[in-house]
Amino acid sequence: MASGTVLRSHAGGYLVYEPELDTVFQCAARGRLKKERVSIFTGDRVELDELDSEQNTAVITTMLERENLLSRPPLANVDQVIIVQAVHQPEWNPLLTDRYIVHFQLELSPALPVLCFNKCDLAEESELEALRSIYEPLGYFVIFVSAVTGRGIDDLARTLANKVSVFAGQSGVGKSTLLNCIEKDLQLKTGVMDHEFGVGRHTTTSSELYRLSFEHFPEIRASQTASWVGDTPGFNLLELKHPQPTEVVWQFPEILRLAQDCKFLNCLHLVENDCNVLNNIDEISLGRYNSYAAIVSDAQMEYSRRQVTSQKVEATVKKVGGRGGKEIHVPRLSTKYRAVSRRRERQGQYEEIDTDDDSIDDSLDATEDDTFQDGIVGQENLD
Template sequence: MTRIEGRIVRGIAGFYYVATEHGIVECRARGKFRKDNVTPLVGDIVEIQMINDSEGYILNILPRKNELIRPPIANVDQAIIVFAIAKPEINRVLLDKMIVLAESNDIEPIICINKVDLKEDREAFDLVTIYQKIGYKAVTTSVVTKDGIKELKSYLKDKVSFFAGPSGVGKSSLINSIQSNIKLKTGEVSEKLLRGRHTTRSVELLSLDFGGYVLDTPGFTALTLDIDIQDLRYYFREFLELQRGCKFSSCLHVNEPDCNIIKAVKEGLIDKNRYLSYLSLLKELKEKEKRRY
């Protein structure tokens, strides 16, 4: 029997649908996975054994690049972190928290400031510029005017991506505008369905005509930071070079003497709001550690 590799693009009720060079193959997982307490995930690269032209068995799961619990998916390349310039207003701490969450899971964050048709000032452009200077890909978009959609598509090409961000920022509308045959539900209902721990709703990777996949559900429904307090500073890219100049190698950049990061903030070399986000997330991690003990 023929053995081929493919990617799981959907899983429901014990069946896994694997995209291969021969098309979609409906698969069951071998019993050894249940015995080893391993569950195949959407996004997994798997080796399958064909039974006939459209059915097969999953034999092996190749090593995962990363794995998320909510949404349950593996091997994600990037997170499109979407915030609206208005309605709702941008929460900078939440934006930076989502960036840290992505990077701590080995996922490339791409910042998308949506609904730019609602404001005529430079706020969205200035915000995007801040993140671009740090080294992130960032884009302003509007579903109404189609501003930035072409650039966003270029970032999605040949990648496995998911959209993350607060309710009401236009994630589903953006996905719908990227490809006409993708029709996701817009509004709050789809996100609310995902908040319960137990749900029968399947997760699916939708194929993009121009190459790549996009997840059909919002990402990061659980926004808990699970990193060491000492590691947070390494997920702020603009800190990396400068913090080598701190007096203490363990400097957390709060009130330590001769802190190069505090100096850089005062001199305008580091965006003040980014630094405030860092302090807020550091406080959150410290409080979480207190509750643990």
């Protein structure tokens, strides 16, 4: 049975790369998959049937087990997220960077995102050192690049080798331009900066996965097996994930270290007299602490909004142990990594028995990426 990777949704179906034939097939999904409400996303691995090598068409019969799924941008089986930020044009925004960090840590826990600062040609070395000194000590891998001078492009290419990576970051920071530097044949459409407002123009409008050949990087090419990278559009700030207010601290390692010795239960480390974080605030970068406070405030608003609408905010940490030993908190796996409950499993079996229609359904009208495109209307909030 042939299998492949979904590169993107296309004309009501999917483009799927099949490695044995080294061919991209235009595929429809079997009606059964739709009946079972199987959502197929860019990055999903699928089994194919009815391959037509002349027309380059095929049918998706099965979606293979998914390792993970990013919700925004919607991409499956991702190994790492590269958060791309510009040092200038658009001006670096520490809060936005930390918001992206928290979002992707929650989405892809326990993998830490890579921080890629672009447009270094427009920055002073001292500015880059200041950025390095904030994030490197916290354990983040930081890369400084310039698509104009070529600085750091080798480092970025090496980081992408043998992985499925996603470039995320606000519009205009140069995600597509950097990809074009690494894979010159891609020739992705890139935008122009709106200099009046200092923002990009949302040139990339849907998530797509590209296979990297590293043709211009012979050293990497020699040792690589399969490397993929997703180019994505920026997304609405309202779509960023928040933990519960008291759990935001888990996403800030330097604050967590001090919070663990805070004597107050459920302290938000914002105002409490004699809070251990506030007592040692000079050990934390001011920008990071401000981001923490802003994200706690966002999380509180989200929490009260959900209480009004009775939606649950999932806990992102859980207590383990306790009997005999000391109870500890550990990060909770996001739902997509958790084992399916017995009840769910049984329900799934019933559904499967129910659906024996194996006919091809080519009336897939609203694919996941189309939904995403709809979802990015009103991105002004981001800039």
